[in-house]
Amino acid sequence: MSSNVIVIGAGMVGLATAWHLQERGHEVTVLDREGVAAGSSWGNAGWLAPAKAIPLSDPSLWAYGPKALFDPDAALSMPFRFDPKLWLFLARFMAQATQRAWDTTMASLTPIDRAALAAFDELELGGVEAVTRKGPFVIGFEEESQSKGFQREIAGAVRHGQEAPMERLDNPQELAPMLSDAVKVAFRLEGQRFIEPGPYVEALGRAVEQRGGVIRTDAEVTHVARGDRPAVILTDGERLEADRIVIATGAWLSRLAREFGVRTLVQAGRGYSFTVETDQPAEHPLYLPYHRMACTPYQGRFRIAGTMEFRGPDEPLHPRRIESIVNHSRRLMRGVDLDNRRDEWVGSRPVTPDGMPLVGRTRAENIYVAGGHGMWGVVLGPATGKYLAQLIDTGETHPTIAPFDPLR
Incomplete structure (x- = not known):
């Protein structure tokens, strides 16, 4: 039975949910306080790499985390200040840094990882005018010992x-000519894809509108009111009712969802990126795992992304984090104009302590959430939208998203 659904959030997850609801005959209105792809869907690396959509918390954090706190160029960063919510999140996050917890979470993520790429194909066959590009991905290290953690994750x-x-x-520069001689060990990873994330999400937004959906930007939701017909309240006091509401606001999810029983902490894990010119055109994604740097060809330039910074989602960009990525890049790359950076960006990715998304119905039976994907919102967004739309339409929870119960 068709209904009217309001989706809060115009990133990959929210728009994919809207698109799949339209596939099932529902009318959708998408609200966003800034615009399509304005959050973490815009400046990320655009990797569709299910093999890397893995738990963020693993046993190596016990050795790496304490050292990172005192290294200004470390990929992991957080402020030294009294922040009870942040420290509670970190305590729960670190409690998951065991092999047993990693395997439990990985088992829950694997079904949606395996469905991820086919979900992109479904969007494109359904009329979304955007494309995914195949790898290979080049994985580089300065020495053999640095590769052990990455090989363990892939295994x-x-x-x-x-x-x-x-x-x-044998020759890392053959596929990634921007690598310097400091990178002595490299691998070729197949079976993954990548996109230009901002343009792709914008194309998805256009498809939603072309099929009759409404996307309203500059529409900040301050409250969601429960009821037989739930409603959203905007900052100007406007009240919009619908049959169902989906909260897909990324790192801001808790602000609207907590009162509906979604108690899992959602912490902003902020990532940084910028684009540069290269002497030789970049054709393949490049990953430098030891320094947590993910790089992708982007509109004729080369996007370099990195850092996991635990701060508030609305805090300003910290130039020191960009500088740390540049410092590593100067040593690991050549033929890259790091002094002519464009598109400097920080985006807040929604991280949960247990590494699993929050997807499903809340305690209010007509209010749903979709978020908490950590670094993997882009790659898992279309599959998330597909299975959440099925739940909203039929009342049946697909086994793929059953572990992501937002009331867990």
């Missing part, structure tokens, strides 16, 4: 049922 993903063909490269 873990394969052990849980994913395919991630990987082979050693």
Whole structure:
């Protein structure tokens, strides 16, 4: 039975949910306080890499985390200040840094990881005018010992049922000419794809509108009111009612969802990026795992992304984080104009302590949430939207999203 649904959030997750609701005959209105792809959907690396959609908290954090706190160039960063919510999140996050917890979370993520790429194909076959690009991905290290953690992660993903063909490269510069001689060990990872994330999400937004959906920007929701016909209240006092409401606001999800029983902490794990010119055109994604740097060809330039910064989602960009990425890039890359940076960006990714998204119905039966994907909102967004739309339409929870119960 068709209904009217309001989706709060115009990122990949929110728009994919709207698109799939339209597929099932529902009318949708999407609200966003800034615009389509204005949040973490815009400046990320655009990786569609299910083999890397893995738990963020793993045993290596016990050795890496304390050292990172005192290294200004470390990929992990957080402020030294009294912040009870942040420290509670970190305590729960670190409690998951065991092999047993990693395997439990990985087992829950694997079904949606395996569905992720087909969900992009479904969007494009359904009329979304955007494309995904295949790898290979180049994975580089300064020395053999640095590669052990990455190889362990890939082996873990394969052990849980994913395919991630990987082979050693004799000449790392053959596929990634911007690598310097400091990178002595490299691998070629197949079976993954990438996109230009901002343009892709914008194309998805246009498809929603072309099919009759309404997207309203500059529409900040301050409150969601429960009832037989729930409603959203905007900052100017406007009240909009619907049959159902989906909260897909990323790192801001808790602000609207907590009163409906969604108690899992959602912390902003902020990522930074910028684009540069390269002497030789970049054709393939490049990953430098030891320094947590993910790089992608982007509109004729090269996007370099990195950092996991635990701060508030609305805090301003911290130039020191950009500088730390530049410092590593100067050593690991060549033929890259790091002094002519464009598109400097910070985006707040929604991280949960247990590494699993929050997808499903809240305690209010006509209010749903979709978020908490951490670094993987882009790659898992279309599949999330598909299965959440099924739940809203039929009342049945697909086994793929069952572990992501937002009331857990």
